[in-house]
Amino acid sequence: MNMPRVLALLGKELLDLRGRPGLFWPSLFTGAVAIFLPVFVVVLIPAFTGERLSDSSDLQLALGLYRDQPWARVLDPESAIQAVIFQQFLVMLVLSPVAAAMSLAAYSVIGEKQARSLEPLLATPISTFELLFAKILGAFLPALALSLLCFALNLAVAAALARPGVFLVLLAPRSLGVLFLLGPMAALVSLTLAVCVSSRVNDARSAQQLAVLVVLPLTGLLVAQLTAGFVVTMPIILLVSAVLAAISAGLMRLGVALFDRETILTRWK
Amino acid sequence: MLAADTLTKTFGARVAVERVSFELGRGEIFALVGPNGAGKTTTLRMLAGLITPSSGTVRFRGEATSGDMAALRAATGFLTETPGLWDRLTVGQNLRVYARLHGLPQPERAVDAAMDLFGIRDRAAEPTAVLSKGLRQRVALARTLLHDPAVVLLDEPTSGLDPESARDVRELVLRLRDDRRAVMISTHNLDEVDRLADRVALLNTHVVAVDSPEALRARLFGARVRVTLADAAAHYADVLRGAGVTDVRVERHVISIGFSSDAPRQTPAIVRRLVEAGADIEAVEIEKPSLEQVYLSLLKGDRP
Numbered sequence A: 001m002n003m004p005r006v007l008a009l010l011g012k013e014l015l016d017l018r019g020r021p022g023l024f025w026p027s028l029f030t031g032a033v034a035i036f037l038p039v040f041v042v043v044l045i046p047a048f049t050g051e052r053l054s055d056s057s058d059l060q061l062a063l064g065l066y067r068d069q070p071w072a073r074v075l076d077p078e079s080a081i082q083a084v085i086f087q088q089f090l091v092m093l094v095l096s097p098v099a100a101a102m103s104l105a106a107y108s109v110i111g112e113k114q115a116r117s118l119e120p121l122l123a124t125p126i127s128t129f130e131l132l133f134a135k136i137l138g139a140f141l142p143a144l145a146l147s148l149l150c151f152a153l154n155l156a157v158a159a160a161l162a163r164p165g166v167f168l169v170l171l172a173p174r175s176l177g178v179l180f181l182l183g184p185m186a187a188l189v190s191l192t193l194a195v196c197v198s199s200r201v202n203d204a205r206s207a208q209q210l211a212v213l214v215v216l217p218l219t220g221l222l223v224a225q226l227t228a229g230f231v232v233t234m235p236i237i238l239l240v241s242a243v244l245a246a247i248s249a250g251l252m253r254l255g256v257a258l259f260d261r262e263t264i265l266t267r268w269k
Numbered sequence B: 001m002l003a004a005d006t007l008t009k010t011f012g013a014r015v016a017v018e019r020v021s022f023e024l025g026r027g028e029i030f031a032l033v034g035p036n037g038a039g040k041t042t043t044l045r046m047l048a049g050l051i052t053p054s055s056g057t058v059r060f061r062g063e064a065t066s067g068d069m070a071a072l073r074a075a076t077g078f079l080t081e082t083p084g085l086w087d088r089l090t091v092g093q094n095l096r097v098y099a100r101l102h103g104l105p106q107p108e109r110a111v112d113a114a115m116d117l118f119g120i121r122d123r124a125a126e127p128t129a130v131l132s133k134g135l136r137q138r139v140a141l142a143r144t145l146l147h148d149p150a151v152v153l154l155d156e157p158t159s160g161l162d163p164e165s166a167r168d169v170r171e172l173v174l175r176l177r178d179d180r181r182a183v184m185i186s187t188h189n190l191d192e193v194d195r196l197a198d199r200v201a202l203l204n205t206h207v208v209a210v211d212s213p214e215a216l217r218a219r220l221f222g223a224r225v226r227v228t229l230a231d232a233a234a235h236y237a238d239v240l241r242g243a244g245v246t247d248v249r250v251e252r253h254v255i256s257i258g259f260s261s262d263a264p265r266q267t268p269a270i271v272r273r274l275v276e277a278g279a280d281i282e283a284v285e286i287e288k289p290s291l292e293q294v295y296l297s298l299l300k301g302d303r304p
Helices: A003-018 A021-049 A057-065 A070-074 A077-088 A090-106 A108-114 A118-122 A128-161 A173-198 A204-227 A234-258 A261-266 B040-047 B069-075 B091-101 B107-117 B133-145 B163-178 B190-196 B213-221 B234-242 B263-276 B291-302
Strands: B002-011 B014-024 B029-033 B055-060 B076-079 B151-155 B182-186 B199-204 B206-211 B223-229 B248-251 B254-259 B281-287
Touching (some): A003 A128, A021 A090, A057 A077, A077 A090, A090 A108, A090 A173, A108 A173, A128 A173, B014 B055, B014 B199, B055 B069, B076 B133, B091 B107, B107 B133, B163 B190, B190 B291, B206 B291, B223 B263, B234 B248, B234 B254, B263 B281
Parallel strands (some): B151 B182
Antiparallel strands (some): B002 B014, B002 B055
16 A cells, blocks of 8 residues: 555545535534533433432433443442433444544545546556545544544533533543544444445445445444443443454455446446 | 557447557657547547556557556556546645655645646646636646656547637647657547647547548548649640640639649649640649548448
8 A cells, every 4th residue: 555645635635625614514513412412411401300310210220230330439329320421422422423424435436426536536556445545534534533522522511510520431441442442443334335335336325325324233332322221331342343443444345346447437427 | 658459448248449559659649539439538548547458458668568557557647538626626736636646756846847837836726616627627737747657648638628728738739749758639629630640540449540640631532733723724624634644623723633642743843834835823732631521531431
């Protein structure tokens, strides 16, 4: 792989993105919702109802699932439940920027073709792997940056509005695992799939529709956490992240194998 | 420099290009002409290393390139049919990305040089979306030549341009020849071919004919001289026929004489004969059928 070529095309992707800031507004909105929801549950509902979270038997039950976590033994029950709620929304927070990046990735190859800029690009010595890798990074890095921004805001909100010590739970290894491993790996699989699909279908909408399906299992994970008493522990995070990384690498190989320059140039209109 | 050696390309059952062979030399402008769907763009794409031939070989400096398409792409500059610029990026940004994709050691210097060469330096900071068609084509040409390729392939470089922009592009193409590059142009503009090309290939899936425009004219129409007289020409035509000139056509004040061989060398004798017969000659010119006539005639002969 020729890294300078990858960086050249990545630079182009980021420059191009700078001209389309509106693309990330929906993600920022979703991120804002993911930040606001735990605040609503943790701060506003108790303030309006006059009841403490720790009075709820359901939440006590949920807290019980986390009894093995070190912070659960340190925090008082009210703070611990607040921490549980903030953590529940972390996956959603981390994944929300992927939605915007998805449209970017889905449009990456077909978009170049529609703009008629793909043929001059393919006329350079760039390899298929380098091309796809740069396209994936071009969608992945902005999504990652946006995730980190949302997380930083979430942390600030927790520090300002939740009980003391709650925001530190968001810096615990499990939370950081979700932020730096699970989320990015899920995003990578999703975006790799979107770019691969983008190089096989001749319609950006089809690419987006197909690629968005990969978010479903992760959404399932989130729902399972919220409803079925399933706790995403650090070993699970590591295992799922490793599986996602392997899937991503496999998808990349498949994408390179399936990228048919000839068909793209001669048959796509 | 670059050679197509019995190139064939099929897409499913359709044969796009069939056993096409020619050589493109250094410092030569070679034109590819032919009807729509004749395989011109497909041929250029094979020569540029964008698609692989179904059979046959592309040779660069005598070496077959089938194993290393990236090397062929690095050695050629390919101007695609449409400029294909990134609209949201500026002229400078577009060129800088390509300079880096080609791995140029000093991309900034190469970009500056290309912008100077094509007179677009003052537009460097403008997004390409706002440029006129002519300027976009200049940027695309600058991009094509950034890496100083020895072979330049131009797919309809003046298509859709206004006369001034088209002239600019033609001048640039001539400059490429002066730089001893091998240049191939695919075009429908036969007047342009006449002005630029050293050789022309008529493609209609296969190569119908390949030669210099002059040689094609001579092959199809022979050599003719047109003499315009002050008086009616019929009498003087008889004088020539009496002198053994067989191919003489008359049209009021004009006599058209056909030669089986080199017309310019035989013209003085004809003129002398007419003057001796008392003709007042107003003009003598070599008759030159248009390349369009040559093209249509060749295509007509190629039809099954």
